[in-house]
Amino acid sequence: MSTLWAVSFLTPVATVFALGLVGLAPDPATERWRRRLVLLAPATVLPALALAFAGPAAGAVQIPWLLLGTMLEVDPVGRPLLLVAAILYGVAAVAVATVGTARAPALMSFLLVSFVGNIGLLVAADAVTFYLAFAVMSFAGFGLVVHERTDFARRAGRIYLVLAVISETFILGGLILVAAAGGRVLADAPAAVAASESTGLIVAVLLVGFGVKAGTVPLHVWLPLAHPAAPPAASAVLSGCMIKAGIVGWIRFLPLGEEAQPGWGLLLVVLALLGAFLAVPAGVLQGDAKVALAYSSISQMGFLAALVGVALAAPELADAAIVAAVLYAAHHGLAKGALFLGIPLWRRYGSGVIRWWIVGALLGAALAVAGAPFSSGSVAKYAAKGAVGEASLLGVDLVSLLPLVATGSTILLARFAFLLLSGPRQQPHRVDAPLVSWSVLVVAGISLTWILAGEWFPVTTVPDLEPVTLWDASWPILLGVAISAVAWWLSHHERLPGWAAHPDGRFLPPGDLVVPEEALILRVRWALERGAARGFAVRSALIDILAAGVRRLGATGSVLRGAEQQLRVWEVSGVVTLGLLLVLLGAGVVR
Numbered sequence: 382m383s384t385l386w387a388v389s390f391l392t393p394v395a396t397v398f399a400l401g402l403v404g405l406a407p408d409p410a411t412e413r414w415r416r417r418l419v420l421l422a423p424a425t426v427l428p429a430l431a432l433a434f435a436g437p438a439a440g441a442v443q444i445p446w447l448l449l450g451t452m453l454e455v456d457p458v459g460r461p462l463l464l465v466a467a468i469l470y471g472v473a474a475v476a477v478a479t480v481g482t483a484r485a486p487a488l489m490s491f492l493l494v495s496f497v498g499n500i501g502l503l504v505a506a507d508a509v510t511f512y513l514a515f516a517v518m519s520f521a522g523f524g525l526v527v528h529e530r531t532d533f534a535r536r537a538g539r540i541y542l543v544l545a546v547i548s549e550t551f552i553l554g555g556l557i558l559v560a561a562a563g564g565r566v567l568a569d570a571p572a573a574v575a576a577s578e579s580t581g582l583i584v585a586v587l588l589v590g591f592g593v594k595a596g597t598v599p600l601h602v603w604l605p606l607a608h609p610a611a612p613p614a615a616s617a618v619l620s621g622c623m624i625k626a627g628i629v630g631w632i633r634f635l636p637l638g639e640e641a642q643p644g645w646g647l648l649l650v651v652l653a654l655l656g657a658f659l660a661v662p663a664g665v666l667q668g669d670a671k672v673a674l675a676y677s678s679i680s681q682m683g684f685l686a687a688l689v690g691v692a693l694a695a696p697e698l699a700d701a702a703i704v705a706a707v708l709y710a711a712h713h714g715l716a717k718g719a720l721f722l723g724i725p726l727w728r729r730y731g732s733g734v735i736r737w738w739i740v741g742a743l744l745g746a747a748l749a750v751a752g753a754p755f756s757s758g759s760v761a762k763y764a765a766k767g768a769v770g771e772a773s774l775l776g777v778d779l780v781s782l783l784p785l786v787a788t789g790s791t792i793l794l795a796r797f798a799f800l801l802l803s804g805p806r807q808q809p810h811r812v813d814a815p816l817v818s819w820s821v822l823v824v825a826g827i828s829l830t831w832i833l834a835g836e837w838f839p840v841t842t843v844p845d846l847e848p849v850t851l852w853d854a855s856w857p858i859l860l861g862v863a864i865s866a867v868a869w870w871l872s873h874h875e876r877l878p879g880w881a882a883h884p885d886g887r888f889l890p891p892g893d894l895v896v897p898e899e900a901l902i903l904r905v906r907w908a909l910e911r912g913a914a915r916g917f918a919v920r921s922a923l924i925d926i927l928a929a930g931v932r933r934l935g936a937t938g939s940v941l942r943g944a945e946q947q948l949r950v951w952e953v954s955g956v957v958t959l960g961l962l963l964v965l966l967g968a969g970v971v972r
Contacts, residue, residue, distance in 0.1 A: 385435065386442050386453060389428040389500065393493040396425050400486045415486050422489050423474035423818075426467045429500050433464035436837075441506065448513065452506035452566065458632055458703065459503035461711040461833050462625060466503065468825055469621045469718040470496045473614035475818040476722060484528070488612060491524035499622055502629065508556045508565050511633065515552065515626060519545045519594070522623055525615035526607045537610035540895060541603045544593050551590030552630070558583045559634055567633050575639035584645045584693075587634055595627025596682045597649075598656035602895035605663075608675035609891060613725045616671060620678045621718030625710045628685050632706065637692040638699030646694025650687050650774055654782065657683030661789035663893050665868075668885035670800040674720055675891070677793040681713050681750065684786045688765055691772045691779065698770050704838055705768035709761035711833060712749065715826035716757065719746040722819050724801065730816070731806035742823040743801075747794045749826060751861070752787045754844070754854045757830035762787070762854070763844040764834065784857040791861025792868075799869075 400418050403411045432439055436455050444451040455463065470492065477489050498521060501514025523545065527538035559565075562583070564573030574583050593600045604624070608616045636642065657680045664676025685706055692702035723743045730739050745756070752758035762783075769779045834843050844850045872882040880888035890896050 383442065385428060385432055385439060389432050390497060392428055393425040393497050396422050397490045397493050400490050404486060419478050419486050419489050422493060423471050423478055425493060426471040426474065426496065429463065430467035430471070433460055433467055436460050449509045449565070450507065451510045453504045453510070454506040455504055457837070458629065458707055461707055461837060462629065462714070463500055463503045465711050465714040466496065466499050466622045468822060469714060470499070470618055472718070472722060472818045472822045473617050476614040476815045479814050488525070488528050488615070491521050491528070492615065492618065495521035495525065495618065495623065499626065502626055506567050508560050508567065508570065511567065512553060512556050515630070516549055518623060518626060519549060522619065525619065526611050528612055528615065529610060531610070534610040537603070537606035540892070541607050544600065544603050548590050548593035551586050555583055555586035555590055555634070558586070564634070570634045571636045571639045574634065575636035580636065580640070584635060584642055587631065588645065588649060591627040591630035593627070594624060594630070595686060596624055596656070596679045597686055598652050598659065599894055601656060601679050602892045604679055605672050605675040605891040605893070606895070609669050609671040613721050617718040617721040620675070620721060621714040624678065624682060625714060628689065628706060628710055631689045632703055635689070635693055637689070637703060638696045641694060641696055643694045646690045647774070649690030649693060653683040653686035653690055654774070655683070656680065657687070657786045658789060661792055663889055664793045665796050666881070666884040666886065666889045667796070667891060668800065669891070670724060670797050670804065671721070672886065672891045673793055673797040673800060674717070677750065677790060677797070678717060680786060680789050680793065681717070684765070684783060685709055687779065687783065688768060691769050695770070695772060698768060698772065701768040705761070705764040708764050708830065708834060708838060712757045712761040712826070712830040715822065715829060716746045716749040719819065719823050719826050720750070720797070722822065726816060726819055727801055728805060729807050729810050732808055733810070735812065735816070742820065746823060746826060747798070751790045751794060751858050752854055753858055754851050757826055759844050759854045760830045760834050784853070787857035788861040788864070791858050792865050795861070795865035
């Protein structure tokens with residue numbers, strides 16, 4: 382099995398290296414080779430797919446000479462998400478390979494590098510390897526976001542990069558504390574954090590660091606900007622796989638099941654539910670289908686984060702909550718990936734006979750996200766319902782609150798459907814590789830969660846066909862459909878304000894909180910620049926006054942020139958200015 386481990390990582394890395402090497406000398410011959418490499422690139426995910434199916438049979442790998450001792454293992458948490466990552470990245474790679482644009486090799490390269498980092502953090506068994514893989518995935522994601530090179534993409538990329546650096550800084554600090562407490566090996570990390578004297582600090586730092594990637598409010602602002610900026614294939618892996626890395630980080634390193642942290646658990650649940658519910662009006666007010674899906678991801682990640690918060694607050698519920706979170710993450714990754722990748726397919730096939738398959742498949746993926754009966758989402762949400770037990774928030778049972786997330790998801794998906802159906806469509810195309818691979822993804826999304834719940838998580842029960850169970854899964858969606866229908870009627874009859882009746886993203890721009898944050902940063906920057914300009918003018922005036930005073934005292938020419946030159950060096954003049962400022966402050970205090 383060591384060969385399978387090596388091939389899983391080395392094959393995509395070697396492909397990226399070959400794409401770059403061939404691109405150093407562009408000519409017709411090398412361009413043909415690059416095109417062939419791009420077409421073959423989707424096959425590089427197959428070893429990782431085999432690794433996921435092998436599971437525990439693949440064994441653990443230890444490489445003592447790499448980093449501080451690299452350890453890799455396919456465990457019950459990483460295995461389902463490894464399978465999802467291999468499928469989703471593979472389908473996304475097929476979509477990129479068939480585009481045929483001049484920049485397809487660059488997009489494919491960033492996609493494969495992100496894939497290596499993504500599967501690396503899922504199978505990492507030590508903190509150093511986990512952090513390295515997480516960083517590789519995060520910074521490769523920047524290349525996916527800015528690929529289109531538009532002004533919007535560059536802005537989204539800047540915000541993504543700033544938050545990625547903040548995330549990496551907090552995570553690095555947290556993992557150093559975890560390792561110092563004796564948790565370098567991931568299996569030992571939760572107990573080590575619980576036994577540490579700095580448990581509260583570690584939990585706080587990790588909640589922030591991984592919360593950025595998980596899209597937790599108020600750290601979610603990169604998501605509604607990155608998804609519409611990136612190509613659909615990149616958006617699919619960003620939403621389907623990469624944002625799940627934050628949940629995986631919490632599961633790996635927080636003291637879940639070891640020690641109750643009711644304060645931090647309550648805070649995470651509150652922030653999670655705020656994100657789950659506030660994402661709904663923010664997404665409905667958008668005029669771009671991909672932005673609406675991005676807010677849907679924020680809402681769904683709020684559901685996931687709430688499960689982690691319950692596990693953090695109540696150790697006795699941790700095992701069930703972790704299983705439910707992993708199962709839900711796997712289901713959501715496939716369903717949301719199918720929705721993002723379905724956008725360009727609908728625009729290509731929306732005028733032909735194949736459109737009926739596209740419509741049916743998109744409807745199935747949307748119902749899965751909402752948790753409709755018989756869908757993969759119903760399995761995941763049924764597991765979540767059993768996991769939260771009697772946990773409550775401010776006296777309200779979470780079992781009663783969490784179904785309302787499905788109502789919000791239904792409203793957002795209804796908005797997504799309206800925007801997609803009213804958008805442009807091309808003339809009918811023939812069946813091609815992206816359509817076939819996307820169809821495989823849709824089928825996998827429908828069936829895989831049921832298989833995982835029955836085979837890989839045998840302790841997880843699946844919903845039965847009793848009327849009560851079917852009604853519990855149906856009423857939140859029916860409520861969402863009713864609210865959407867009422868909103869459409871009011872909009873159609875102009876009973877709403879213009880910004881609400883015909884939202885286009887201007888009333889609440891994508892990124893919501895980032896808009897006032899950017900304005901505040903610009904004002905602070907302007908104030909600092911203005912203050913610096915005034916300080917420079919004052920400093921120059923003081924230099925001139927001091928130099929003139931020295932000249933009037935009749936000092937020698939050499940002394941004059943030396944003193945003036947010294948004062949005009951910024952380090953010297955800065956010390957003088959700072960000294961004068963301190964004197965003035967001291968005088969004010971004494972008075």
